[in-house]
Amino acid sequence: MDKRPTIIDVATLAGVSKSTVSLVLQQSPLVKQETRDDVRRAMAQLGYVYNRAAANLRSSNAGLIGVVINDLRNPFFTEFATSLQMALSARGYATVLANTDEDPALQTQVIGAMLEHGVSALIVSPAYGDETAFDAIARANVPALQVLRQVVPTSRAPFAAPDYPTGSRLATEHLLAQGAQHIAFVGGLEGRAVTQLRMSGYLATLAAHGMTPLHLPGRPGRAFGREAARRLAEQHPSVDAVLCFNDLTALGLLTGCTEQGRAIGQSLKIVGFDDIEDCAQVYPALSSVRCDIAGFGQRMAETVLEWLENDHRPPPETVTPVTLIPRASSLS
Known part of the structure; x- marks a missing residue:
């Protein structure tokens, strides 16, 4: 028996993110009509059937953004995370936050847990030493930003940092x-x-x-x-x-x-x-x-939500001004 098509299959065929497909299935007004039409055509072509009962069980995770920080003991990163969380909250999104303490193994663990719990997108200030976590993000087809430091090519995850x-x-x-x-x-x-x-x-x-x-x-x-x-x-x-x-x-x-x-x-x-x-x-x-860094956090919130809601993937690299x-x- 052939494997039943998944939401990831629909996202891949439509050329959008998994989170965008979820928003379409939830009849969200945040997604533009053209994108909704693309997703529905992909669903029809694949024979995808939306299991609304199962989705309702997951609804508590809708609008959840994962934020992973390499060193929250440093006030620089704390201010960024706080500004980011406040900006996301103002748009109706909840944030789940993790500190990896520069430990790549812990980074892989917390990102895997966030993906399992259905985060809509990830913003990661990454630890150095291992790219495994970004492999998992790619398999899940979830929008992800690298911020403040870069560990994988921008083709895999857009990067943003001050100049x-x-x-x-x-x-x-x-x-x-x-x-x-x-x-x-x-x-x-x-x-x-x-x-x-x-x-x-x-x-x-x-x-x-x-x-x-x-x-x-x-x-x-x-x-x-x-x-x-x-x-x-x-x-x-x-x-x-x-x-x-x-x-x-x-x-x-x-x-x-x-x-x-x-x-x-x-x-x-x-x-x-x-x-x-x-x-x-x-x-x-x-x-x-x-x-x-506070303004940078607000900008990253806007960037990831534009990607999530309107499927506007950010440029490979974003550099913000310094003084x-x-x-x-x-x-x-």
């Missing part, structure tokens, strides 16, 4: 304008795409000025930043300015320099990256590259 290269260029140009002679980049694990992106503007700017870069790699965070202050003082005393991979690293660097009695803004200028709330509250106030916010830590 990291421009951010590091603006920060480096600012430090040079403040008279810096030896600028280091502190934090970020070697070989990771997000580290390369956040360093690229720094490297290009120094190259244009005939200056030699210095990277102190490490898992970005306060502990590493504090340790980096000691290493800079002992091993690289000529460094007079630092661009950090993120604000947590920069905040740790501020602490370490304070312990050494080093004058921030004079002996050493520091710029962070992301502009989390703490940057304006610490002393001295921390200069940072502002990514408008530099100078404060006392980098001003003479």
Whole structure:
């Protein structure tokens, strides 16, 4: 006996997502008429029969969006997730949120569970190390966005992030304008795409000025930043300015320099990256590259709902603007 056609078969033939087919079956007004006609033709061609009784049992999951974040301990990602959830809620969608703590095996587990529970779409800030989770997403034919960092080709899942290269260029140009002679980049694990992106503007700017870069790699965070202050003082005393991979690293660097009695803004200028709330509250106030992560979260909500409701797949890559916010830590 031939296998009965599934909703995924209908979606594939109609050239739409599984979630769009579900909306058509639920007679949702969110789907445009042309798309509804395409889905119904595919159903007729395949002989697909909608089991409304079974669908009613699943109805509690309708409008559920999965959000998977690699590190919710970092305020940058927390602010993104909060903004995203609020924007989705305003449009009537519920959110299920998971933190993977940079563990690819956990990422595969939580995404698999979300798919089993019928999420309509996924927004993933992914952990590095394994693409298994995206294989499962592809098999389920569920719309999925990669945000803030990329681990699979954009042909498999569109990618969106702030303009990291421009951010590091603006920060480096600012430090040079403040008279810096030896600028280091502190934090970020070697070989990771997000580290390369956040360093690229720094490297290009120094190259244009005939200056030699210095990277102190490490898992970005306060502990590493504090340790980096000691290493800079002992091993690289000529460094007079630092661009950090993120604000947590920069905040740790501020602490370490304070312990050494080093004058921030004079002996050493520091710029962070992301502009989390703490940057304006610490002393001295921390200069940072502002990514408008709250606005980014709202935009990603709009993007995934446009894909889900109107079948408008986003472009392969979306880059959002950044600005530099100078404060006392980098001003003479």
